[in-house]
Amino acid sequence: MNKKKKIVVISVISIALVVAVVFAIMKFTATEGDMEAFDEPLMTEPVAMQELGETILVTGKIIPTDEQKVFAEGESGEIKEFFVKENQQIKAGAPLFAYDTTKVSNEYSKAVRARDLTNNRLNITINELAAARKQLTDMKKNPELSKEELNAAAKDIVSLEMDIENIKGEVSSLQETINDLAATKEKMVVKSKIDGIIVKINKNVEPSENGSSEPIVHIISSGPFKVIGSMSEFDTVKIKKDQPVIIRPKVFKDRTWNGVIESVSHFPGGEGGDEMGGGNVTMYPFKVAITDDTSELRQGFHVSLEINVSDLAQSKQLAIPHLAIDIDETGEEFVYVLTSDNILEKRAIVLGDSSDEFAGILEGLEEGERVVVNPYIVAQKGLEVGKEVKEKDLMPADDMMDDEMLEEDMTEPTEEMEPQEVPTEEATKDEAN
Numbered sequence: 001m002n003k004k005k006k007i008v009v010i011s012v013i014s015i016a017l018v019v020a021v022v023f024a025i026m027k028f029t030a031t032e033g034d035m036e037a038f039d040e041p042l043m044t045e046p047v048a049m050q051e052l053g054e055t056i057l058v059t060g061k062i063i064p065t066d067e068q069k070v071f072a073e074g075e076s077g078e079i080k081e082f083f084v085k086e087n088q089q090i091k092a093g094a095p096l097f098a099y100d101t102t103k104v105s106n107e108y109s110k111a112v113r114a115r116d117l118t119n120n121r122l123n124i125t126i127n128e129l130a131a132a133r134k135q136l137t138d139m140k141k142n143p144e145l146s147k148e149e150l151n152a153a154a155k156d157i158v159s160l161e162m163d164i165e166n167i168k169g170e171v172s173s174l175q176e177t178i179n180d181l182a183a184t185k186e187k188m189v190v191k192s193k194i195d196g197i198i199v200k201i202n203k204n205v206e207p208s209e210n211g212s213s214e215p216i217v218h219i220i221s222s223g224p225f226k227v228i229g230s231m232s233e234f235d236t237v238k239i240k241k242d243q244p245v246i247i248r249p250k251v252f253k254d255r256t257w258n259g260v261i262e263s264v265s266h267f268p269g270g271e272g273g274d275e276m277g278g279g280n281v282t283m284y285p286f287k288v289a290i291t292d293d294t295s296e297l298r299q300g301f302h303v304s305l306e307i308n309v310s311d312l313a314q315s316k317q318l319a320i321p322h323l324a325i326d327i328d329e330t331g332e333e334f335v336y337v338l339t340s341d342n343i344l345e346k347r348a349i350v351l352g353d354s355s356d357e358f359a360g361i362l363e364g365l366e367e368g369e370r371v372v373v374n375p376y377i378v379a380q381k382g383l384e385v386g387k388e389v390k391e392k393d394l395m396p397a398d399d400m401m402d403d404e405m406l407e408e409d410m411t412e413p414t415e416e417m418e419p420q421e422v423p424t425e426e427a428t429k430d431e432a433n
Helices: 005-038 102-141 145-185 375-380 403-411 425-432
Strands: 042-046 048-051 053-061 067-070 080-084 094-099 189-191 194-203 216-219 226-232 244-249 259-266 283-288 301-309 317-322 334-336 344-348 350-354 360-365 370-372 394-396
Touching: 042 375, 053 283, 102 145, 145 189, 189 301, 226 259, 244 283, 317 350
Parallel strands: 042 394
Antiparallel strands: 042 370, 048 317, 053 226, 053 301, 067 216, 080 094, 094 189, 194 216, 226 283, 244 259, 244 301, 259 283, 317 360, 334 344, 334 370, 350 360
């Protein structure tokens, strides 16, 4: 290697070393500045009672407890009169509308007249029988009458008795016809079967032999609403009857209603859900009874439901955030506790039930004690157990950054970079030499 090449190699190595040192200094400076800008304080949160346990989240739709849909019947004829209107509150047994009863009423009257005439004929025959029996008794007292005459009188009595039985049969048959016509006439006035509200009346529905496709009158019950939906096969095995449910209607923010599981079907599909869910998961319908007042809810509202499927008797217990729990070198869980005098303590704990956010505490803590929710800061700040933590190193977990400081940081002007001169061709050549 000649002298000129040695000079070039040495120059390149020197430049590389300078660049490496500059980058190292810049990186160290930036890291140190970031640590000062984002110096995290020790955050605490009080130990409190929490509802723990596994929670299933499903969706559903609000429906009335009961409903009645009345369809037109072709054999009943035309509707003559409506007795209700939409949005009207009604009681069970209230008349809704009436078909034209002219034909049925005529047949009913005709049957009644025939029955009455037959009853008159029956009474006449009964009187004739009584007279014939008296006559036969008198004839038996007369010794001059022959046996043939007595036998003829007895045969007349038997004939009258047979006539009476036949007439009674006619009366009974006519009475059955009258009863059937009366029942038909009664059905011509359609009545509500439930207490509820008239939600729809279709006066233009034409009756047909097969019935109408749309109801003439639609009634929903005025009782508490229910919720229907469907849940996966994995959730159904965890659900029990009467388990509490928290209901959150999507139209109301931050409001909840309470309910209980009423039923979960053993058969997929049906009312409330499809048979197959996503990913080849079978879906099963369920019903939830709403135990709170439902006057503000409406049929068709979509809701989300939270179902606690843990042991209900043990679900509420002392709890802390999962982030507060640390593990020592032996694998045991512990937390840092800050006393009222800001003395840092290390406390072994025994865990209980847990939820997505909180861990239950069976032993080691009492309600109201402050636990450190970012325990990694203890080592980072060099804090020692048994010693006081300075106020400058503390901040409650729910404190927010001051708005004015945030605005100042966001509006702080940045330094403008000075424009660099573009090197000339001569300067470039000199630099290369």
